[in-house]
Amino acid sequence: MRTSIPAGTAPAVDVHAHVLLPEVDALVACLPGHAEAGELDARRNGPAALAVSGPMVRERVPLLTDAAVRLAAMDARGVDVQLVSPSPSHYHYWADQETAEKVYRLANEATAAHCSAAPDRLRGLGLVPLQHPGPAVHALDHALAQGLCGVEISSHAPGRELSDPAYEPLWTRAEETGAIVFLHPFGCTLDERLDQWYLSNSVGQPTENAVALSHLIFSGVLDRHPGLKLVAAHGGGYLPTHIGRADHAWSARSDAGAGCAHPPSSYLKRLYFDSLVHDPHVLRELIRVAGADRVLLGSDFPFDMGAEDPLGALRAACLSEADLDAVRGRNAAALLNLAIA
Structure with a gap:
């Protein structure tokens, strides 16, 4: 860790950073289903987005794969x-159960190996096969056995929302172990409606975050698992800034209020959110509704939809010193059990 941190100051901790795992890409490259998944992704993003994304990722490969280059950045x-979490392109929720087990084992081990280059500065997350809820607990245990802090998941799997009862054992095990669950969408089911102007990301990602979190809240998952350490990427998407509409539905309609015990807004204070919202006013609103103790520095390193200067983006929100210190790293240090000098 850098030696310039003043005594008593929490380290700056970025909870949203990715690693690219060529081993996983090589494993699935020629398997049945991989090409079809790629075609779906291409349709959802559109040709113009793919023409930009390909070169963007290629020029960032050293940042995504070389720990020394990462540390310098x-x-x-x-x-x-x-x-550090695997690139969401490694989810491969199309895979059969045998392939899915190979994917999560390889991803967990490769992520742990990447982080082992600087264990005082790099912590990692693994993967679980959301498309196969049965082995998901084993995948979480495997990630923890590699020394990882938890797992990264998408907003849904084909045919399953996060409210699906089949995921109850996963939430139970994550709560028991104190594992972090990082919610990071990949792909949006609005499909070709978002295939221009990179709407697949700028609109699709915050939409998927809002839908997934709403499933967890309204279904009662967070009532049944109050100790679940769930971190939502992209500031939780549209939900935190429009939570009043959810509260109104919960109080006005019996169907909306049937699954959770409290107003939806109250659950925001049980979740964690990264700070990657691209607008200081939105960041201040996120802190207002969730609490300064529930927001964590996030950059989406090193992709182009991330923050090149995440600390500068945080300072632009003109937070109090206490809130700035909390979001900059004190909250994440507590979550990751990091020592503060």
Whole structure:
């Protein structure tokens, strides 16, 4: 860790950073279903987006794969610790159960190996096969056995929302172990409606976040698992800034209020959110509704939809010193059990 951190100051901790795993890509490249999944992704994004994304990712491969290059970039940005998660392109929720087990084992082991290059500065998350809820607990246990802090999941799997009762064992095990569950969507089911102007990401990602979190809230998952350590990427998407509409539905309609015990807004204070909202006013609103103790620094390193200067984006919100310190790293340090000098 950088030695310039003043005594008593929490490290700057970025909880939203990715690693690219060529081993996983090689594993699935020629398997049945992989090409079809790629075609679906291409339709959802559109040709113009793919023409930009391909070169963008290729030029960032060293940042995504070489720990030394990553650490130098962290130093340049003033980031002391990253929580590194696999690129969401590695979910491969199309895979059969045998392939899915190979994917999560390889992803967990490769992520742990990447982080082992600087264990004081890099912590990691693994994967679970959401398309196969049965082995998901084993996948979480495997990730933890590699020394990872938890797992990354998407907003849904084909045919299953996060409210599906089949995921109850996963939530139970994550709560028991204190594992972090990082909710990061990949792909939006609005499909070709978003295939221009990169709407698949700018609109699709915050939509998927809002839908997934709403399923967890309204279904009562968070009532049954109050200790679940769930971190939502992209500031939770549209939900935190429009939570009043959810509260109104919960109080006005018997169908909306049937599944959860409290107003939806109250559950925001049980979740964690990264700070990657691209607008200081939205960040301040997120902190207002969720609490300064529930927001964590996030950059989406090193992709182009991320923040090149995540600490600068945080300072632009003109937070109090206490809130700035909390979001900058104190909250994440507590979540990851990091020592504060």
